[in-house]
Amino acid sequence: RDPDMSLMEYRRTTSNDDFEATPLLGYSAPRVDTLTLTTLHQAKGLEFDAVFIADAVESVFPDLRRGLSLLDQQELTNPSSDYSRFRLQEEMRLAYSAMTKARSLVIWTATSATAVEGSGRPSRFMLSAAGVNTVEELPSPGKGDRPPLTPREAESAIRRTVANPAAMPAQRLAALAVLAADPASMWMAASFAGTRAPGPDDGLVDDRLVLSPSQAQSFLTCPRQYALERRIRVGESDSAHAHFGSLVHAALEICEKRAMGTGRSHSDIGEALAALDQVWKGSEFGPVGSVWKRRGIALLERLWAEWPADSHEPVALERNLEVDLNGVAWVGRADRIERLPDGGLRVVDYKTSKTAMPFDSAKVATQLGFYMLAAAADPEISAIGPVVSAEFWYPGSAAKEWRRPFDSQYLSEVREVLVEVGEGIRSEDWTPRLGDGCRYCRVRGVCPLWPEGREAFAP
Secondary structure, three states: OOOOOOHHHHHHHHHOOOOOOOOOOOOOOOOOOOOOOOOOOOOOOOOEEEEEEOOOEOOOOOOOOOOOOOOOOHHHHOOHHHHHHHHHHHHHHHHHHHHOOEEEEEEEOOOOOOOOOOOOOEOHHHHHHHOOOOHHHOOOOOHHHOOOOOHHHHHHHHHHHHHOOOOOHHHHHHHHHHHHOOHHHHOOHHHOOOOOOOOOOOOOOOOOOEEOHHHHHHHHHOHHHHHHHHHOOOOOOOOHHHHHHHHHHHHHHHHHHOOOOOOOOOOOHHHHHHHHHHHHOOOOOHHHHHHHHHHHHHHHHHHHHOOOOOOOOEEEEEEEEEEEEOOEEEEEEEEEEEEOOOOOEEEEEEOOOOOOOOHHHHHOOHHHHHHHHHHHHOHHHHHHOOEEEEEEEOOOOOOOOOEEEOOHHHHHHHHHHHHHHHHHHHHOOOOOOOOHHHHHOOOHHHOOOOHHHHOOOOO
């Protein structure tokens, strides 16, 4: 928690069994309204307009469990008979300190389902703060009185008012007038404070459409996810796996350039490992970098130990390829293009993941089909020889056979798929598509096919 702490200070902290949370929040004058999420310990010395004490559940706050000290040094001053009372007093002081940090308002919250083990009962501190003795005495509005939190909840509440014969006639008429109003003006998320008005679904595609095979796969998986992630860049984040793949590709490019024009099918393992050392010096993995580097070394060692016997010298490395299909420019980069014994050319795409694509999927892979189409359309590549095959190589996978070839008889079908994807993206039809990837989708919270996503939009 404290990067400035010396090794001796860590040792002293450990020997004292002092594992209290270190306050890390410093005071800064707020320029705008902000929400500070903090532990009770970290908020020492600070003050706020309002304080929310969350998860105030018995066994969570107060937490009367015994400490995990191996020496049980608390027994020296607080024998077992008094330890629970000692812990309760400490927790009570913490509760008092938390409440005094508020200038005008303190709100306690508790739920029956908590992230950690608890009894599910509101904390005794909450009861004390509310001035009651039992949970039943806590002020709690009825379920029907709770104000709606989402547009659909609001609509349901208004419909119940319309259908409630006990409601006042004026209330029922007002509710009916709201329901009869233009839905676009009533249930839009933009009606909430601080929310921007929704924009059109089109306008994401430029006049000159440039796509890649990975974009095609993303669109085929779900057009809406493609629009949000690839066009609007929602949920975009750096990935350690992607960074690892880039480093391995860079190392392979460096060492394999030494084999070009020499008649060798590939460089030696010493050159490969030296290249990995070279690119790793500027990596950003930090403390876990050694783990990733060991994985890279294992990947290269297996690749060199099981290098395909039918592989000949490379004729191009990291080659930019482009092919025009019905006015759409498809671009990509081939990791390796090598000459085969019969004079034909094979395009190789290195994969650094631990899981290899199934053979049947690779046979019709859009990415491999694109490589064959684009390499054949490249004047310099086609002058060397005909492009006859394409493969994924997964030397880092657990599979015994890590090569995944494309079946060239499906080349025309891949071409048709790319054309259809290009037309679909150009038409900007972002209709969501259910599939296995939905459970891992980063934009599911704004997808109208899911309950959590439907609340973000007008019907």
